[in-house]
Amino acid sequence: MDETTRIPVGGDRPYEVLVGRDLLGTLPGLVDGAARAAVLYAPPLKPHADAVGETLAAAGVRPLLVDVPDAEAGKSMDVAAHCWDQLGAAGFTRTDVVVGVGGGAVTDLAGFVAACWLRGVRWVPVSTSLLGMVDAAVGGKTGVNTAAGKNLVGAFHPPAGVLCDLATLDSLPPTDLVAGLAEVVKCGFIADPAILDVVERDPAAAADPATPALRELVERAIKVKSQVVSADLRESGLREILNYGHTLAHAIEKVEGYAWRHGHAVSVGLVYAAALGALAGRLDTGTAARHRAVLTALGLPVSYRADAWPDLLATMRVDKKARGATLRFVVLDGLATPSILDGPPDELLLSAYQEVAS
Structure with a gap:
């Protein structure tokens, strides 16, 4: 079995970044206590999102899969508002969680959606790109793009944990x-x-x-x-x-x-x-x-x-x-x-x- 490296991130809300292969089994522990989990993903990553949803469902957490536009097109206020509408319709509460499955753009968006919903709920990036693993998923910077520029609207909102599953890089272009x-x-x-x-x-x-x-x-x-x-x-x-x-x-x-x-x-x-x-x-x-x-x-x-x-x-x-x-x-x-x-x-x-x- 592949060994998992745990890298601590300190601060007011410390968490760990997990690096290894086949890490989805660790996800339920990061969302413990949640009744629902919104899984944000871009369409090319639907198989990954489905696997995340199945893992959560097996742990008793009801998944809500929300597809968003791929790459930077997904980082907009309109897309964030669509996600909030989905959370509202599903009755998301303060104990529920947002999971971002994808590269840096999706995790930026997922963190921002979580930071603003009920003034802050838990979120977990499940990073599937190298850029996401080493940059966007770590550090709690979340945000969207506007006409004025990139990432000028956002919030600092540390995740509950970060999953960097190196197996997802095998199929990355x-x-x-x-x-x-x-x-x-x-x-x-x-x-x-x-x-x-x-x-x-x-x-x-x-x-x-x-x-x-x-x-x-x-x-x-x-x-x-x-x-x-x-x-x-x-x-x-x-x-x-x-x-x-x-x-x-x-x-x-x-x-x-x-x-x-x-x-x-x-x-x-x-x-x-x-x-x-x-x-x-x-x-x-x-x-x-x-x-x-x-x-x-x-x-x-x-x-x-x-x-x-x-x-x-x-x-x-x-x-x-x-x-x-x-x-x-x-x-x-x-x-x-x-x-x-x-x-x-x-x-x-x-x-x-x-x-x-x-």
Whole structure:
């Protein structure tokens, strides 16, 4: 039997992230006391949702399966309102639970639905994508997208527990799995350089769900995030480092109408943040160049359209880290030494973008 790794997340409402294979049997323990469970899922994941529903039903919890649009299309107020209507019609109470089955978008939505229903009910992400496992499912950040930008509406609402079943990665399209590795690489640069060593040693093994290398990467990335969010749930300070590369990444996603994969945008954003740090005199050129090399070895994009800069800059000005009219970027002062760059001049921002412009 596959061994399950339990990674604790601290704070006011501590919980565990379970990493392993065939973990559905642990779900009933996380929803104990619930009469009903709303299982949110996108249509391509109906078999997974059915399995979750059967597991809950066998434990005496009545499942309510709610299908939502796939990917970022599901992260809207209209979809959230539809889910709340379903909960109301089914008579969901404070002791009931919401389960999100899918990648980062579904778990973001499920957590937001749970955070708002009766001002907060339990929820459990059952993550089926690499991106969801190492990023969206851990940390209690929930939210939806609006016309103004990505994730600007949301709530901090820690889950009751997180299930990262590595078996679901076996059927994940390779492009989606590799995209999720961008968040893993980010964790390597901001906190755990051993992640970079694993990728550089064998990029193919790093992208293969059957290898010990990928499991090690998943567990290391989750540990980085769990340590950060345990100390700073509400992003009042330390947690900002998890946004390394994300200021430009979120702008790219918005300009693309959320058609780009999040991990692809993060990959470009990481190279941009490294260039910005180097040009600002904060980061050595060798570590900056390592960003491009590691991401390229995995087959991730490291450039974006040159003509998009005006739109990207305008979008970045409403980034969550901005303070008034001042743009703020997470940069590195060295490997695994993140810090904040406040108010860089537009000329510097453009110079850094020219290093990723295609």
